[in-house]
Amino acid sequence: xxxxxxxxxxxxxxxxxxxxxxxxxxxxxxxxxxxxxxxxxxxxxxxxxxxxxxxxxxxxxxxxxxxxxxxxxxxxxxxxxxxxxxxxxxxxxxxxxxxxxxxxxxxxxxxxxxxxxxxxxxxxxxxxxxxxxxxxxxxxxxxx
Amino acid sequence: xxxxxxxxxxxxxxxxxxxxxxxxxxxxxxxxxxxxxxxxxxxxxxxxxxxxxxxxxxxxxxxxxxxxxxxxxxxxxxxxxxxxxxxxxxxxxxxxxxxxxxxxxxxxxx
Numbered sequence: 419x420x421x422x423x424x425x426x427x428x429x430x431x432x433x434x435x436x437x438x439x440x441x442x443x444x445x446x447x448x449x450x451x452x453x454x455x456x457x458x459x460x461x462x463x464x465x466x467x468x469x470x471x472x473x474x475x476x477x478x479x480x481x482x483x484x485x486x487x488x489x490x491x492x493x494x495x496x497x498x499x500x501x502x503x504x505x506x507x508x509x510x511x512x513x514x515x516x517x518x519x520x521x522x523x524x525x526x527x528x529x530x531x532x533x534x535x536x537x538x539x540x541x542x543x544x545x546x547x548x549x550x551x552x553x554x555x556x557x558x559x560x561x562x
Numbered sequence: 563x564x565x566x567x568x569x570x571x572x573x574x575x576x577x578x579x580x581x582x583x584x585x586x587x588x589x590x591x592x593x594x595x596x597x598x599x600x601x602x603x604x605x606x607x608x609x610x611x612x613x614x615x616x617x618x619x620x621x622x623x624x625x626x627x628x629x630x631x632x633x634x635x636x637x638x639x640x641x642x643x644x645x646x647x648x649x650x651x652x653x654x655x656x657x658x659x660x661x662x663x664x665x666x667x668x669x670x671x672x
Contacts, residue, residue, distance in 0.1 A: 457669060493621045
C-alpha cells in the first residue's frame with residue numbers, strides 16, 4: 419500500500435533538509451534524491467531542499483536529455499508543490515560561480531493554502547552564510 | 563507477468579505494471595482493469611485520464627494524497643475524496659488506477 423495511507427507518525431513532524439550538490443545526469447544522485455523527497459513528503463514531514471555546487475543545474479530550465487538517452491525528470495520538480503514541498507533554497511554563490519542567474523532556473527511554485535491558494539514561488543535564493551544558518555535549524559540533513 | 567492482448571504478449575512486471583509505458587492504449591486499459599476485477603465506467607476513465615495527464619506534465623504518478631487534492635481542485639469535493647476514489651478502485655486508487663493508466667507504481671508505494 420502507499421506509505422501515506424498508513425497515516426502520520428505520532429509526534430511532531432521533523433525538519434528534513436535534502437542537500438543536492440551534483441549535476442542532474444551522469445550519476446543517479448539527483449533522481450534518487452528527488453524520489454526520496456517525494457516519499458518523505460508523503461509521510462508528511464517538513465521537507466526542504468537545498469541546491470549547492472553543481473546541484474543548481476538540477477533546476478535549470480529548458481533541460482533536454484535527447485542526446486544522452488536518459489529520462490528528463492526535471493518536470494517532476496514542478497510537482498513538489500503538490501507534495502507540500504514549498505521551500506527550495508538555492509545558494510547564490512553557486513549560481514554566480516557557474517554564470518547562472520535566477521532567470522536560468524525553472525519556475526517552481528506552490529499554492530498557499532493559508533492565503534486563498536495564491537500561487538507563490540518555491541525557490542529562494544540565499545547566500546552561503548544564510549544557507550549555513552538554514553542547515554543549523556534542521557533535525558535531519560541528507561546529502562546527495 | 564504479461565498480458566495477452568489480442569494475441570500479442572504485453573510485458574508487465576510482477577505486479578502487473580506495464581514494462582513499456584508507450585504500448586498503452588484504452589483497450590489494453592480495459593484488459594488490465596479486468597485483471598483488477600474492475601469494469602471501466604466513465605468515473606474510472608475520468609481518474610485514469612487525469613493520471614495520464616498528470617504523468618505527462620510531471621513525469622511521475624502522484625501519491626494518493628496528491629491525487630485526492632488534485633482531483634478536488636479539478637472536479638470538486640465530491641470526487642476529490644478518499645472515499646470516492648476507494649469506491650472506484652477498492653485496492654488502492656493510486657495503485658490500481660495507475661496500473662490501468664499504464665503508469666509506473668506511484669512514488670512512495672511499497
